[in-house]
Amino acid sequence: MNTKYIDLISQTYDFPQEEFQLKEDQLTFHDINLMQLVEKYGAPLKFTYLPKISDNIQRAKKWFAEAIKKHDYNGKYHYCYCTKSSHFKHVLDEALQNDIHIETSSAFDIDIVRHLKKTGKLSNDNYVICNGFKRDQYVKNIAELINQGHQKCIPIIDNYEELNLLTNAVEKSFQIGIRIASEEEPKFEFYTSRLGIGYKNIVPFYEEQIKNNEQVELKMLHFFINTGIRDNAYYWNELQKCLRVYTRLKKICPSLDSLNIGGGFPIKNSLYFTYDYEYMIDEVVNQIKLTCEEEGVPVPHIFTEFGSFTVGESGGAIYEVLYQKQQNDREKWNMINSSFITTLPDSWAISKRFIMLAINKWSERYERVLLGGLTCDSDDYYNSEQHMNAIYLPKYEKEKPLYIGFFNTGAYQETIGGYGGLQHCLIPAPKHILIQKDKKGNITTELFKEQQTSEAFLKILGYHES
The missing domain is CATH 2.40.37.10 (Lyase, Ornithine Decarboxylase; Chain A, domain 1)
Structure with missing residues (x-):
């Protein structure tokens, strides 16, 4: 027995x-x-x-490189690490050995960025994607980083007031992104994410506040799904809605050249765990290319923000x-x-x-x-x-x-x-x-x-x- x-x-x-x-x-x-x-x-x-941190980063970069090559995708891939998953120095030190970029969520994150730059772990060549709802200190810290020459610091606009706050604080021209307020899964207690700007409002927002603003250049559209990148009807439907907004916006905004598909990969939580990372990446790249070809616009550079996938395992x-x-x-x-x-x-x-x-x-x-x-x-x-x-x-x-x-x-x-x-x-x-x-x-x-x-x-x- x-x-x-x-x-x-x-x-x-x-x-x-x-x-x-x-x-x-x-x-x-x-x-x-x-x-x-x-x-x-x-x-x-x-x-x-x-070592598992570097291992997972390199795996993802390899999968994206293979998909880009397979589909003859004329855009670059940028791996970002979400600092909110783990802010520890040893985590950032390990992750940044792999030629990646970072995403921040709050004012104190920028203090970590300053430390990393001072110690040579981070440079002006690294993208710093600034997400989250931006209170005064966060705006101030972002502005200081840009004013000191970090042109690849990209604040992601979360609401209608943030653009004015940033333009008042930043002393030079700078690039921004816009976060889409995606619709949540039907089982959620609310219908639309509290973060970002609604699908239907993004193009009007661009035309009214960004298009004729000589200080600001729209570079990125940020798409985040709370449940992460999963092979289900909900995810593919939301991705398609995002891509329709991107292609519509690209036709009137030549500076837009990047799509940030926020929302990470799942990690192993059971010995039964199965997830086809390669298939999902291949299909995401394929869907982006097909939609852009249908609409007659160039494909975007792809950014991802992997937090749990980077450090969880x-x-x-x-x-x-x-x-x-x-x-x-x-x-x-x-x-x-x-x-x-x-x-x-x-x-x-x-x-x-x-x-x-x-x-x-x-x-x-x-x-x-x-x-x-x-x-x-x-x-x-x-x-x-x-x-x-x-x-x-x-x-x-x-x-x-x-x-x-x-x-x-x-x-x-x-x-x-x-x-x-x-x-x-x-x-x-x-x-x-x-x-x-x-x-x-x-x-x-x-x-x-x-x-x-x-x-x-x-x-x-x-x-x-x-």
């Missing part, structure tokens, strides 16, 4: 997989011995495997199961030594699922459990893996610690969780480890941040005088 955890995983999924292997009863991730990581640094811990979290509580005849709770609400907030806020696997004890019997966090909040739990009704893990034994890992957690979790700040029930943020490969391909690790201390909490709360 197959009752071991390894039997369950092998029978349920196609396992092992490219990034997940089993060596001597223990899980490895991109050849990283996770138990050795635990033995060296302890648990709970978060880690970032930096680089991250992971490891916890120890501290204790098991048998609450009734059917429910066993494995209590982890951290909190899901604070360390994986998307699992609590939007019921997002990550890949979850045991780190050790793969040759032992498994049992059905629920996972609970340390806070006293009833919502601090993680109760189902993708496509499964419950979680199955190696049996808990007090004498043999069980460690579990959550993978592909690298996007948004730290910023949404308030990294370095107050945490629910004052549960400390775990250690954060950076993992890199040296020139010989050997794995190296570095402690980025220690686990949060009580002193840090007390200082934020005002109990320590500064």
